[in-house]
Amino acid sequence: MNAGEAGEDEASRKELRPYKVYAIEEGVVIDHIPPKKACDVINVLGALEGDSIVTLGVNLDSKQMGKKDVVKIERKELSWEELMKIALIAPDASLNIIKGHKVVDKLKIKVPAMFEKVVRCPNPNCITRHEPVDTKFHTVSERPFRLRCHFCERVFEREEVSLI
Amino acid sequence: MGVVRKRQRLGSSKAVSSAVSSRIMHGKIPGKISSGLPSLSSRHLPSRPNYRNYKKTSKKTFRKNHHPDPAHQAHHPSYPNNVNFKGRSIISINDLTREEIIHVLETARKIEAMGEEKKRNLLAGHVLATLFFEPSTRTRMSFESSMKRLGGKTIGFVDPTTTSFAKGETLHDSIKMIENYVDVIAMRHPTEGAARVAAESTRKPVINGGDGANQHPTQTLLDLYTIKKTQGRLTGLNVAMVGDLKYGRTVHSLAIALSHFNCRLFFVAPESLKMPKTYLDMLAKKGIEFSEHEKIEEVIDNIDILYSTRIQKERFPDPTEYQKVKDIYILKRSMLGNVRENLKIMHPLPRVNEIHPDVDKTPYAYYFQQAANGIPVRQAVLSLVLGALK
Known part of the structure; x- marks a missing residue:
């Protein structure tokens, strides 16, 4: 294959892309999700509960990440708690806000200094497991992603904690 | 927390975070916001240091880590004004x-x-x-x-x-x-x-x-008070912690507290009861010099404080694991032949058999006065x- 053919092939692939993934009129595209984590994002956002169109892309090629997942949700606005949940699953995710089939804004998730009411403490002897107390976790480091429980003060790897 | 624009535009990070907070709290996705986040490619995973005999880098690094930025000093100006x-x-x-x-x-x-x-x-x-x-x-x-x-x-x-x-x-x-x-x-x-x-x-x-x-915390403060009282200072001491370093809250807190005073720390514990990595990471980050050992004899002649702890039977899920380590560290008078004159042996009490009663009569025993402090x-x-x- 010569350079000209390769260029044409690339162009035709880009043209085809809109048909591969359903284009939404209004909503949000969550990009740069770590591979195979798209279902987790959909679940924490409860995206399947309504009748919105949800499009899922798994193991797509990415220049930045090698492989990535992408989720598109129609007619969706994200709340503070939902953003915190996305930050836990996909700290490098970016959000594309779609209006009238066009990307009107590109935003990037920022890991918060504190996660409130979104993470369950894995320590069975933590007070949050015994009393009706809202959980709080401080971000100790982003790489590796570590969180410290505000109450029992234990530090956990991201993989050790679960979402409420 | 929140979201920020990918391409930088005008606006300080403070203004950005408040704009993000106010807009997201109302359940709306923010519009024109900017920030100066580092690019993804500029981040990388740190390598894990070897803690067998961790050496601090320099005194300069220690001072830098203890006063990391002017904002920190402004928040905690020198004792005792604030x-x-x-x-x-x-x-x-x-x-x-x-x-x-x-x-x-x-x-x-x-x-x-x-x-x-x-x-x-x-x-x-x-x-x-x-x-x-x-x-x-x-x-x-x-x-x-x-x-x-x-x-x-x-x-x-x-x-x-x-x-x-x-x-x-x-x-x-x-x-x-x-x-x-x-x-x-x-x-x-x-x-x-x-x-x-x-x-x-x-x-x-x-x-x-x-x-x-x-x-x-009051146990840790009384431990520090005891160290200060017996040694006349808190800085630059050689402190060994012996026994259950995995589950013992007193040694965790004491290690954190001593990290403010640039002490050299020796952790003596069997493999199954070693000091958790979280605490070692914290000490390494602060530039504290420390090392891990399995025998008291390796360190006893070079220390100012020996902090002994009880191996807590109730913490072991498997009784056979407890049997393996319960008598591993028994401090006896015969081990104190070449120790420093100013050595003081501390213990949060109650003790079981970690310190033989014949040590009580030596000038090094200080655990009962420690409790009085x-x-x-x-x-x-x-x-x-x-x-x-x-």
């Missing part, structure tokens, strides 16, 4: 700065030197609640004795089954009710984080007398949080 404990809860040694620790120890020294007449009226008219949700001898009696010797009064319980907790009342509600009766609360609870919940439920100061395996330290904490002393 140290104010009035109305403040003492929940975790992690909450105290170097200056605040020094201030508590200095206050304890002043109280010890204070005349009996002045002491007797220092906390007159104040009431302490001692809420002990699990059994304790030393801590509870030490708090009560400290308060009464300063002219204050104490009320409380030692058996929660006789209180409203047995009826299912939440800790938050109970503390809200108890705050009406007292000026300060000292509590022990078997659940980790209970003292923090109590402190956040009331306007009155709460002093943590132990919350499960988590924190016991709990009185001036707790008196200092009570006086400071009640505003009787500044």
